[in-house]
Amino acid sequence: MRALVFTGPGVVEMWDVPEPEPGPGDVLVHVVASGICGSELHGVKTPGFRVPPLVMGHEFAGRTEDGAPVIVNPILSCGHCDLCALGTRNVCRQRRIIGVHTPGGFAERVAVPAGALTPLPEGLGWTAAGIVEPAANAVHAWALAGAPAGARVGVIGAGAIGLACLQVALSGGAASVEIADRSDSRRAIAGRLGAAAAVPQLTGEYDVVFDAVGAAATHEQSLARLRPGGAAVWLGLADSTAGFDAADLVRGEKRVLGSFAYRDDDFAAAVDLVGGWDLSWVDTFPLAEGAEIFTTLMNGRATPVKALLTP
Structure with missing residues (x-):
């Protein structure tokens, strides 16, 4: 074999x-x-x-x-x-x-x-079947964030997980989703999929930020662009270094949520979505x-x- x-x-x-x-x-x-x-x-x-x-x-x-x-x-x-x-x-x-x-x-x-x-x-x-697993990660992350309909959402990273987060948030009723990536081609794809903005780096203020990269710099960015009381959901595993301003986290009453894989109901929901x-x-x-x-x-x-x- x-x-x-x-x-x-x-x-x-x-x-x-x-x-x-x-x-x-x-x-x-x-x-x-x-x-x-x-x-x-x-x-x-x-x-x-x-x-x-x-x-x-x-x-x-x-x-x-x-x-x-x-x-x-x-x-x-x-x-x-x-x-x-x-x-x-x-x-x-x-x-x-x-x-x-x-x-x-x-x-x-x-x-x-x-x-x-x-x-x-x-x-x-079969293409959709092959995407269910990464889609389930995004479904789980959205659920952890509280599935907040009407939210302003930022996504860092326009790889498969980031694009899945974009599509799950849009289907979940987000008011807008902006996505950041260094690649011109990936930003173009995100725009085609419905991103309100696709930029090299997030510049707005968001209710929820998904970090689909997981580097120290993107950890920092996810907290910096988050409104007070908002939630940053970290899915990426690029770096074990936290990299964020803990004082800002406390003073802004911001939340950081680790998101690993998915529950069985998230997997089932992804099958229905893709x-x-x-x-x-x-x-x-x-x-x-x-x-x-x-x-x-x-x-x-x-x-x-x-x-x-x-x-």
């Missing part, structure tokens, strides 16, 4: 790997679409908890052995702790993630627990070209905004 494998710092390669062996309760999924995530680009360039050799890929959809189309929720939790009981499997202390801790979707086939599968609704295409989105910013490539596409994105190429690999 062919798979794209993280083999060492800064290196991914196409390998022939053994066929997956489903364990008790597992289902074999023939992958149709698997998205490259920015966290994977960062994780390969600066290795941490992803241990090579590893078949990554946590954003994927495919068909089961009997041909049923499915979307995979990659979060694996213990299912019985206090956090799981609260419905917050995403922060289970024992959580694992398919494509991070177990082999993932950058392959022709992958074995996953049956409970991780969501049926692909009739009429929902079918109505403009996904012209998503590009599809054969898995055989995965090493080249992954490496060029990892080294800073701004396009494609979102790449889906298809075995």
Whole structure:
């Protein structure tokens, strides 16, 4: 079986790997679409908890052995702790993630627990199916912010997560959404998707700011552009440095909310949402070209905004 494998710092390669062996309760999924995530680009360039050799890929959809189309929720939790009981499997202390801790979707086939599968609704295409996972992150972030209809929203970063935040906020009734990115092409896409303004850096004052980058500078910007009493939701993982003015946080009674992945209801909501989105910013490539596409994105190429690999 062919798979794209993280083999060492800064290196991914196409390998022939053994066929997956489903364990008790597992289902074999023939992958149709698997998205490259920015966290994977960062994780390969600066290795941490992803241990090579590893078949990554946590954003994927495919068909089961009997041909049923499915979307995979990659979060694996213990299912019985206090956090799981609260419905917050995403922060289970024992959580694992398919494509991070177990082999993932950058392959022709992958074995996953049956409970991780969501049926692909009739009429929902494979491109949309491949975007459900990042869309669920944006749904969760919007919910954490309070889903504030009528809010002035700022988004830092017009990658896949930032564009998903833009579309979720608009569908949730935001009064306006402005988005910041250094890339001219990504700003143009954001404008086409409905951003009230697409600029190199946010300059307004907002009720909610989503930081989809996660660098120290964007942490600082998210708080600086936030109105007193507003909420900054951090989704990005580029840098562990906080970088913000704590005194301003206190005096302005501002809130910083960490947003990791999604709850099961967020994932279900994303399945319902993505079918109505403009996904012209998503590009599809054969898995055989995965090493080249992954490496060029990892080294800073701004396009494609979102790449889906298809075995």
